Amino acid sequence: MDKPPHLLTTAEPFEPAQRAQLQSTLSAMPPLHAIGCAVFDATHGHLVLGAPLALNVNDKGNAFGGSMASLMTVACWGLFNLHLLRAGIHAEVYVQDSQIRYLTPVYEDLRAVAQATAGHDWTEALNILHDKGKSRIPMRAAIVLADGREAATLEARFVALRPAVK
Amino acid sequence: MDKPPHLLTTAEPFEPAQRAQLQSTLSAMPPLHAIGCAVFDATHGHLVLGAPLALNVNDKGNAFGGSMASLMTVACWGLFNLHLLRAGIHAEVYVQDSQIRYLTPVYEDLRAVAQATAGHDWTEALNILHDKGKSRIPMRAAIVLADGREAATLEARFVALRPAVK
Numbered sequence: 603m604d605k606p607p608h609l610l611t612t613a614e615p616f617e618p619a620q621r622a623q624l625q626s627t628l629s630a631m632p633p634l635h636a637i638g639c640a641v642f643d644a645t646h647g648h649l650v651l652g653a654p655l656a657l658n659v660n661d662k663g664n665a666f667g668g669s670m671a672s673l674m675t676v677a678c679w680g681l682f683n684l685h686l687l688r689a690g691i692h693a694e695v696y697v698q699d700s701q702i703r704y705l706t707p708v709y710e711d712l713r714a715v716a717q718a719t720a721g722h723d724w725t726e727a728l729n730i731l732h733d734k735g736k737s738r739i740p741m742r743a744a745i746v747l748a749d750g751r752e753a754a755t756l757e758a759r760f761v762a763l764r765p766a767v768k
Numbered sequence: 769m770d771k772p773p774h775l776l777t778t779a780e781p782f783e784p785a786q787r788a789q790l791q792s793t794l795s796a797m798p799p800l801h802a803i804g805c806a807v808f809d810a811t812h813g814h815l816v817l818g819a820p821l822a823l824n825v826n827d828k829g830n831a832f833g834g835s836m837a838s839l840m841t842v843a844c845w846g847l848f849n850l851h852l853l854r855a856g857i858h859a860e861v862y863v864q865d866s867q868i869r870y871l872t873p874v875y876e877d878l879r880a881v882a883q884a885t886a887g888h889d890w891t892e893a894l895n896i897l898h899d900k901g902k903s904r905i906p907m908r909a910a911i912v913l914a915d916g917r918e919a920a921t922l923e924a925r926f927v928a929l930r931p932a933v934k
Contacts, residue, residue, distance in 0.1 A: 627827050630827065631825065631826050631827060631832055632802075632822070632823050632824065632825060633802065633803055633823065633824050633825075633832050633834060633835045634832070634834075636798075636799065636802030636803065636823075637799055637802065656798070657798050657799065657802075658798065658799050659797065659798060659799075660797050661793050661796065661797060662860060666797055666799045666800070666838070666842075667841055667845075667862075667863045668799060668800075668834070668837060668838025668839070668841050668842055669799045669838070671834060671837040671838065671841065671866075671868075672832070672834025672835070672837065672838060673834070675833055675834045675837065676832075676834055679833075694828060696833075696870065696873075697833045697870055698869070698870060699867070699868060699869045699870065700837075700867070700868045701865070701866070701867050701868075702837075702865060702866045702867075702868070703864070703865045704862065704863055704864055704865065707862075
């Protein structure tokens with residue numbers, strides 16, 4: 603028996619079809635196709651996106667800050683969209699603002715991990731969106747190195763808007 | 769007679785060779801080559817970079833937020849590097865942190881304008897770098913629409929480091 607959509611377990615993966623739809627949407631965007639943005643892992647609790655260093659290198663041979671900003675931003679955006687897909691809600695997700703910290707240069711392939719900010723949950727955000735047509739959620743992403751250290755962090759606010767009824 | 773390098777007039781353009789060197793550095797970075805990043809205008813007071821919408825479009829047909837973040841970040845970075853080139857100082861420039869606000873969707877080619885934050889000047893930043901080997905400057909960039917409105921803004925801190933003497 604299917605679980606009702608409001609019951610979320612953070613470690614549970616999204617359906618393969620939902621994950622494939624997100625990858626397809628990402629790859630169709632020219633700036634994300636160019637940096638090789640790929641879905642690595644997608645659970646209700648977090649989305650992990652990757653991108654090869656070779657496509658994102660700067661003049662110093664490490665990862666370009668703009669690529670890290672892009673990957674962290676779209677990892678948050680993608681997680682919100684996966685929750686909308688799962689809940690069957692049609693809405694557009696926009697980033698409103700973000701704060702990024704660059705902590706250490708990255709000399710390896712990029713991996714961005716995104717999740718809702720602690721204390722905020724998707725069930726509540728989706729319920730508000732369903733009732734009001736608009737919902738915000740604060741999110742956090744990081745570029746996580748192979749050794750587990752964070753090389754950059756992003757805190758951002760995202761808003762989803764249901765199309766107005768005509 | 770050449771002006772001494774410490775006298776800066778904000779409206780004065782950088783030398784064509786300095787501008788060409790910046791364009792060459794930008795185009796050699798795969799993620800910036802991919803978004804079509806081009807130098808539009810470069811004076812001592814500001815750097816203007818552009819990128820075509822077609823290479824930076826999202827799933828909604830407007831400009832991808834990550835591309836705007838990249839272009840604003842590298843516009844600041846580029847202006848700092850032009851000042852280093854002009855002053856003949858060899859140093860690496862890094863972005864430390866940034867705050868970005870997304871104000872309105874962009875349906876036209878991107879144009880990012882970067883400058884030092886009001887109250888901070890390049891002469892002082894370069895003098896400190898010369899004396900101490902390290903210098904920070906806060907900068908501001910915006911995505912400016914054809915009608916003059918700002919579609920996104922970035923405030924960021926950049927640091928330049930001279931290589932340690934061996």
